[in-house]
Amino acid sequence: MRLSKSFFYTIREDLKDEDSTSSNLLLRAGFIKRSSAGVFMMLPLGYKTLVNIENIIREEMNAIDSLEMAMPALVPMEIFEKSNRDQIIGDSMYKLQDRFSRPFALAPTHEELFAIAGKSAVRSYKHLPFSLYQFQTKFRDETRARYGLIRVREFIMKDAYSFDTNDETCDDSYQNMRKAYNNIFDRLHLDYRVVKADSGIMGGQLSEEYQAIAPIGEDTIVICEACDFASNLEVAPAPTLSYTYEKSGESIEEVHTPNVKTIEDVAQFLNKKTNQLLKTLVYKYNDNEFIAILLNGDHDLNETKLAKYVNAEVEPASEEDIVEYANSVAGFIGPMDLNIKTIADNSVMNMQDFVIGANKKDYHKVNVNLEDITVDEYLDVRNIQESDTCPHCGHKVSFNNAIEVGNIFKLGTGYSEAFDLFYSDQDNKLQPVVMGSYGIGIGRTLAAMVEQHHDEKGLNLPFNIAPYKVSIVVIGTKDEAQMEYADQLYRDLEKQGISTILDDRNERPGVKFNDVDLIGVPIRITVGKLLSEGLVEVKLRNVDASDNVEISELNTYINELITNLSK
Ligand SMILES: [Zn+2]
Structure with a gap:
């Protein structure tokens, strides 16, 4: 991206009205723009970042043989009536009518449509198992949109659905998906916990959440400091306490x-x-x-x-x-x-x-x-407290605020039965397909990453997610040699597939440095006066010191940096 010829802006001052670090920084860095409460434009930088996140998810989903597809967002209301979710989701569902007064919804989730799609492919047990996924826009009529991309009315979700013959094979699908999710959130460098959760509006038997630790998180998760126990407060088992005082024998x-x-x-x-x-x-x-x-x-x-x-x-x-x-x-x-x-x-x-x-x-x-x-x-009908001990091992527990970025559910057969998704087993008996449902909120994941990866200068996203990996800042934009060299370097890096920003704007160096730091470009190359001695300055976003590098060695130097940063 050549800044002099690109859509690009940043906002220097903190946005005082923003209620989260991530919304403040994403708005200031020009990644997103609010269109209405809880609805956002994904501007080029934000969109490129989202695509980087999506591609990691896509790789891990493809690796477990899930197939990508796309469902419509506009869904006839009768489909949600059949699963009773028009009632269960209630006012959180955007309901509308077409010109003939036929009721529709903007889908808040897609279990129903996937059950209907599954029905077309399933006749016998031989057609199972399989799984499908999509990246799709979902709609939820939140009463109070807040925290930027965290509580929104329209958002992109990766949702996947597994289809199995019985509970045991569904368990295999669930565990495969769980591994893929662990890989995804590891690769996104999130500090997260997988916690037991309530199935809520999805229904079903087993459910776990992927919770990213962050002070603004609206969920409270309980973590044991000694064993791997981690649970949403909502479902964390509380120990039975004993009390030491004795009976007085006095009457009421x-x-x-x-x-x-x-x-x-x-x-x-x-x-x-x-x-x-x-x-x-x-x-x-x-x-x-x-x-x-x-x-x-x-x-x-x-x-x-x-x-x-x-x-x-x-x-x-x-x-x-x-x-x-x-x-x-x-x-x-x-x-x-x-x-x-x-x-x-x-x-x-x-x-x-x-x-x-x-x-x-x-x-x-x-x-x-x-x-x-x-x-x-x-x-057990009480909340576990911070003074309680771990229900598994008896050690201390700690409470943490967290943002739910993903969830996995064993749905059972509720949707299959509602939508007539049956297969004939080996004895030719009709059985309902056992389904699982697996979601990741993409924008919310980005927000959680920003909550965890930022500093006083701005965004500091991991290298694999940063929208641009290298910036070339030209100091003397009127200097022909500097501009010519920078332009050639820009084309060389782009040719190697390295996303690069060429800051060829006629701005003060301080402004340019602040901008690439605010966006969070991991490697900065400054082309200035030293070029006449065959040198450019290379600086990492997260290191204060910089190096002067011979231009003849620059390509090797940058590629080594990238190899290290990609680890
Ligand atoms: Zn424990």
Whole structure:
């Protein structure tokens, strides 16, 4: 790219309104431009970078014999009605009508269409397994687009789908895909973890996420410092705690506790530890069903675990509902005389002489024990905490913010059954195809890479992803010898397949240096006065020092640098 003749701009100042480092830098470096909230133009530099990411993904997908294809983005609504995802995805789906009022959607995901495509190729078990993938634009009507490319309304996704005869072969496909994903994110030089996850709107049995560690990440992942345990907080198993205090033998007493709101208030008022309090929450599900959840005062409810238990979306019951359906009062709920189903977290099993709400305003009960209350079931329904130990090995765990860049799902047969994707087995019996679904958000991956690879000068993407590998900065643009040499060097490097920027603009050197550093060009060659002595200056983006190199040795020198940087 010859800058004097190319679309190119940078923004010098920080963009104060941006809520993430990656959006600030990508906008300033002229990689992207916002078209509306959560929708971005991929400008030439950004597009070239995305293609570099895509090509690595493409190589790894092809290496496991997945075939690339392309699905339409415009999908008749009846297809999502068949899988019930018009309801499940709900308002996050862009819904529209054509001129004859026929309903369509801009596809937020493509499991349905791939099941339909699979049906055309599958008659018997002999036609399985196989897998397909695409790079496709997806649409999600996010209520709050934010963090630049991280939470967007339109984005490119690589999605792949595997088709198998049974769970065991699906497991092989899943593991192959997992290996390919590990290769991809290794080659992208991301600091990531593969974590157990909730299947969410995809449905299905097993699911794992690829999470890139970053402070702005909206997910919390729990990592063991000793073993390979890593999990999304949503699904991380929490250990069952034991408590050391002993039974006092005193009988239950109702205590007036005015003006106390929080667990800490109650504990302080009664001169107890917070872990001597039993917290009772009431949740609503399936429109009008209610459930009470008992937790140790130190613990927080994990709504994902609760939702899985009741097999429905859950929400905290309103104050009115608590009065009407649970026969209690918000802030003073307790498990005695509650008239709804009551479950308790496993750690409650080891509590004694605890404090509960008295189901009337401004009153608590003390000296309560398990035999005084009714619990329908004990289960793990709390969030793991940083003070907890690893559920696998007992070592310390740490919490990290992370950006979900990819996910892999064993879908089971839900979509196959909905779309009549069956094969005849060796006994000529019809069986549903077992599917898997595997996604990578391309723009989000780029943003996560920028979050991890930047410095005060700008973007600092890994060599294999940087849109341009070498820049040639001409100091004396009016000097014929410098311009002629730089132009020849530019053509030589491009001929060797090395993406090069020739900065032949009539600008001050400082401006040019700042620009190539902001974009993150790994190797800079400065052509200036020293050229008359047969020398040019070579500098690496990440090293302060520079070298003067004989022009006769320059080509070898650059190629050695590239070999080293490509490792
Ligand atoms: Zn561990």
